[in-house]
Amino acid sequence: MGIFTRFREIINSNINAMLDNAEDPEKLIKLMIREIEDTLVEIKSSCAGVIAARKKVERYLEEVRIREQEWNDRAKLAVKKGRDDLAREALMEKRNYTERAESLEKEVKEHGDLTEQYQDDIRQLEDKLKTAREKQRMLVQRHIRARRKKRVQEEIRRIDTSQTLAKFDELENRIERMEAEADLVNFGRKSTLEEEFDKLGLDDEIEKELQALKSPLEKKE
Structure with a gap:
């Protein structure tokens, strides 16, 4: 399981907690992006630490390889001088450095694999962050439109009440009465x-x- 996968579990847990608290949508989106950003920073920091550790092991491996070669050269020199006893001692020292080098090479590879995993996690998380920010822009716009629509609907419902309609009916009756009175003013008069x-x-x-x-x-x- 990658590092990102473990961090994703933490993110999902925090997001679910936010949803349970019924946070404001815009605030919730910002918090979700903040969670991803914080996770990304932490993963990059961990990746940088692994890369630094790998470089340190690589430097140590280089020193061990140098020492291995030195003892190999000494063994050759001892054989040339007819000192097989010293040659054996030199070869034993060389073997120690060879074994140490093999162990360090394995460690370098493990650091390399872990670095690749971190880098893959970082790429995935950056893609998700980009997608989240784009969704944030769209969702915030939708939230704004939804709030405006809600206010309009509330205003319509406020107007569309029996009391309001009664006032319109009263006003209509008043206007009709005024029209009738105007007609009566000239009633019976010829043109x-x-x-x-x-x-x-x-x-x-x-x-x-x-x-x-x-x-x-x-x-x-």
């Missing part, structure tokens, strides 16, 4: 055009009556 035609009819009647009065007088004459 100017109608009055003119009525005058024409009245003039004809007057003329007829006048002629009727004048006719007997005209016959007498």
